[in-house]
Amino acid sequence: MAxxxxxxxxxxxxxxxxxxKSTLEKEGYKITLAENGDDAVRISESSRFDLMILDLGxxxxxxxxxxxxxxxxxxxxxxxxxxxxxxxxIITALDExxxxxxxxxxxxxxxxxxxxxxLRTYNSALQKSPVFSFGSLVVDLERYTVSKNDLPVKLTPTxxxxxxxxxxxxxxxxxxxxxxxxxxxxxxxxESQYTRVYLGQLRKKLEDDPNNPTLFLTESGxxxxxxxxxxxxxxxxx
Numbered sequence: 001m002a003x004x005x006x007x008x009x010x011x012x013x014x015x016x017x018x019x020x021k022s023t024l025e026k027e028g029y030k031i032t033l034a035e036n037g038d039d040a041v042r043i044s045e046s047s048r049f050d051l052m053i054l055d056l057g058x059x060x061x062x063x064x065x066x067x068x069x070x071x072x073x074x075x076x077x078x079x080x081x082x083x084x085x086x087x088x089x090i091i092t093a094l095d096e097x098x099x100x101x102x103x104x105x106x107x108x109x110x111x112x113x114x115x116x117x118x119l120r121t122y123n124s125a126l127q128k129s130p131v132f133s134f135g136s137l138v139v140d141l142e143r144y145t146v147s148k149n150d151l152p153v154k155l156t157p158t159x160x161x162x163x164x165x166x167x168x169x170x171x172x173x174x175x176x177x178x179x180x181x182x183x184x185x186x187x188x189x190x191e192s193q194y195t196r197v198y199l200g201q202l203r204k205k206l207e208d209d210p211n212n213p214t215l216f217l218t219e220s221g222x223x224x225x226x227x228x229x230x231x232x233x234x235x236x237x238x
Contacts, residue, residue: 005050005119006030010040010066011081012059016104020053020081023108024115037061041069045157048144049076051119056082056093064096071097072183073161075142077118081106132167134215134228137206139167146206153205158183162198163206166216166226175223199224 007029009020014035021031032047034040037058044052052074056063067078077099082089090101099118102111132139136149141164146153155163161183166174176192184194203210217225 004028004030006032006048007115008032008034008040008043008047008049008052010034010037010052010058010063011055012036012057013055016055020111023111027112027115029115035059037063037066040066044070044074050122051076051115052078053081053115054078054098056080056084056089064092067093067096067098069185073157073164075144077122079114079118081111132170135208137215139163141167148206155202155205159198159202159205162195163202166224170226170228173219173222173225179223195224 005028007024009017009024009031011017011020012035017033017035021033025031032043032049034043037060040052040054040058052070054063054067058066063080063082067080070078078097080090080093080098080101081104082093082101083104084090085103093101099121100114102114130141132141138147139145144160146155146160146163162179165179165182176195177189179195180188180191183198184191188194199216200210203213203216207213207215215227217227219225
């Protein structure tokens with residue numbers, strides 16, 4: 001069914017992927033599989049899911065690193081399913097944005113219950129999703145939707161991450177390095193051309209006149225600011 005929740009399973013063990021796929025498909029979920037962190041990131045950039053099940057012991061990068069990268073744009077629930085039972089591993093994963101943590105071996109019924117709970121909580125939160133509006137521009141951060149003049153605007157994951165950062169810091173001056181660290185990571189500090197290029201793309205898609213922007217303002221020598229003098233937010237975003 002087209003409305004069946006979609007789940008991305010990330011695990012390097014083929015038998016585990018098959019077991020999870022079989023268990024969850026019996027409950028009506030649509031399943032996509034990934035066997036390493038790079039695949040998880042790549043697939044997440046091009047497709048939207050309702051939930052992810054993520055293993056920590058991946059062959060190419062640690063699952064926590066994958067989690068941190070995904071959380072720059074992914075807002076749907078992520079459940080960790082791992083053989084690591086150390087309390088600090090669990091705390092670290094939860095601190096980095098995991099919604100739940102289940103250890104291997106696990107019971108199929110418990111996994112299904114955790115998935116249902118995570119989806120129910122997430123869908124409930126969507127009902128009061130923060131929505132930002134500025135004139136004809138409307139952005140729903142949780143549903144990943146952007147419209148201008150009542151027409152949908154397609155943004156890349158990076159463009160949406162940048163837009164989300166501005167909205168969450170509406171009215172504040174954001175330095176070049178702060179933007180780079182939040183959107184691209186600490187290794188990109190000093191690479192201000194990334195911000196210029198992507199902000200230019202946002203202006204072309206979202207400003208009435210990209211050459212005379214009134215939404216994304218440049219603070220000379222410092223960074224940029226989202227001008228919200230005439231904007232509205234349905235909920236305060238912390």
